[in-house]
Amino acid sequence: MELKVLYFGMIAEATGCKEEIILLRSGTTIDQLENLLKDKYESLQHLSFKVAVDKEITANDTLLNPNNEIALLPPFSGG
Template sequence: MELKVLYFGMIAEATGRKEEVILLQSGSTIDQLENLLKDKYENLQHLSFKVAIDKEISANDTLLNPHNEIALLPPFSGG
């Protein structure tokens, strides 16, 4: 399946992209997506980030589908 992944902040800087289409097997999870991206972009291995599906932070065992909006988000600072 094809997944459109959006990158923000330091994640976009680490990948050199704001978005891309990633190919994964049907039934893949966020954890599998993260592993694929960390293998593809070595700089991501040392960064902390969250994955949002359809604008909600999701657990690593969440199943992905090609209709999801997927975003990698850097840590938030509060105030």
């Protein structure tokens, strides 16, 4: 399945892009996607970030679907 992954802030700087299409097998979880991206972009291994699925931060064991929009979000502070 193809998923659109969006990168923001320092995550976009670390990957060198703001978005890309990632090919994954069906049944992939957020945790597995994170590991795949950390293998692809070594600089992500040292960064803290959250993963949002369809604009909501969800658990790492959440299964991804072909229509999901994924966003990697850097730490943010409230104000």
